Amino acid sequence: SQKIEQNSEALNIQEGKTATLTCNYTNYSPAYLQWYRQDPGRGPVFLLLIRENEKEKRKERLKVTFDTTLKQSLFHITASQPADSATYLCALPRGSTLGRLYFGRGTQLTVWP
Amino acid sequence: ETGVTQTPRHLVMGMTNKKSLKCEQHLGHNAMYWYKQSAKKPLELMFVYNFKEQTENNSVPSRFSPECPNSSHLFLHLHTLQPEDSALYLCASSQGEGREHQPQHFGDGTRLSIL
Numbered sequence: 001s002q003k004i005e006q007n008s009e010a011l012n013i014q015e016g017k018t019a020t021l022t023c024n025y026t027n028y029s030p031a032y033l034q035w036y037r038q039d040p041g042r043g044p045v046f047l048l049l050i051r052e053n054e055k056e057k058r059k060e061r062l063k064v065t066f067d068t069t070l071k072q073s074l075f076h077i078t079a080s081q082p083a084d085s086a087t088y089l090c091a092l093p094r095g096s097t098l099g100r101l102y103f104g105r106g107t108q109l110t111v112w113p
Numbered sequence: 114e115t116g117v118t119q120t121p122r123h124l125v126m127g128m129t130n131k132k133s134l135k136c137e138q139h140l141g142h143n144a145m146y147w148y149k150q151s152a153k154k155p156l157e158l159m160f161v162y163n164f165k166e167q168t169e170n171n172s173v174p175s176r177f178s179p180e181c182p183n184s185s186h187l188f189l190h191l192h193t194l195q196p197e198d199s200a201l202y203l204c205a206s207s208q209g210e211g212r213e214h215q216p217q218h219f220g221d222g223t224r225l226s227i228l
Contacts, residue, residue, distance in 0.1 A: 004155070032214050043117070043203050043219030044156075051214065094158070100146075100169070101217065103156040 003027060006090060006104040013080055013111055021075040021107045023090035030092040033066055033073050038087045038106065047088075048075075080111045116140040119204050119220035127228050128194060134223045136187040136204030143209035145187040146217065147179060150201040162187060163209060191225075199227045 007022035023033070032051045036044035050057045050066045050073065057064045063076040077084050087106040094100040117138045126132050138145065147159040161169035162181040176198075178190040187204055201224050205217040 009153075034216060041221070041224075043205070043221045044217075046216035046218070049214055049216060089156070100158065100161060105153065105155045 004090060004092060004102055004104040006088075006107045008107055009105070010108045010110070013109070015081060015111055015113050017080055019077040019080045019084065019109055019111070021088050021090075021109065023073040023075070023104055025071050025092055029068065032093065033064075034091045034101070035062075035064060035073075035075050036089040036091060036103075038089060044089055044103075077109075080109075082111050082113055085110050117204060117206055117218050117220035119202075119223050121223060122221065123224045123226075125226045125228060126191070126194065128196075130194075131190070131192040133191065134189040134202055134204075134225075136189075136220055138185055138187075138204075138206040138218070138220075140206055140218060142206035142218070143184050144207045145181060145184070146205040146207075147187065147189055148203040148205065150203055150222070156203065160189075194225075194227045196227050199225055201225070 003026045005024045013019050032049055034049045035047045037047055038044040048057055048059055048062060048064045050064045052068055061078045065074045073090060087108045089106045090104045091101040094102050120135045124132060144163045146161050148156045149159055150156050158171050159173045160179040165181050165184055176193050180188040201222045203219050203222045205219045207215045207217045
């Protein structure tokens with residue numbers, strides 16, 4: 001069955017540095033991958049989607065890469081700020097039914113001043 | 114700000130109670146989802162509705178009963194729950210199943226505690 005792993009439960013970095021979060025998957029070849037942000041007590045919020053034929057996607061300070069050979073996506077936040085502190089989830093489509101997602105456990109990012 | 118509203122935000126109930134969770138979306142979407150989120154675990158998909166028809170029941174116990182009267186409203190009826198059912202229950206919507214690459218829009222969830 002499909003499996004998603006996010007590199008660590010928690011990542012702590014200093015303000016201004018680049019945060020890099022990892023999402024690895026096994027046992028299938030997804031057509032796309034999504035990243036979400038979740039704040040405590042709130043639902044996840046969609047950030048970025050990257051398709052299998054795209055190597056990189058950018059949105060403001062966010063950058064996502066997608067390496068289908070390594071079966072890995074990297075999520076970067078440049079010039080990180082304390083307001084970026086949250087849990088970040090990666091999600092991949094479930095099987096052949098488009099629109100349904102598997103989610104990773106998430107990585108809790110803390111950016112300290 | 115969210116286009117998906119869930120009520121109540123918090124719910125405490127005994128194991129023999131019956132209660133319902135409500136979800137409403139104002140985005141004009143055709144697919145709606147229920148997820149369960151427990152501490153340290155990934156979001157677990159429970160049910161999917163597409164154009165009011167249930168298209169997935171992900172082996173959810175019968176003590177959870179979904180209802181989708183129209184594309185904008187989704188309910189989760191609860192009865193005879195167990196302590197392990199305590200979790201955050203999230204509702205989400207998207208434009209429609211089969212529409213690839215569509216992100217899901219989540220509500221802020223109902224925090225459910227079973228005594």
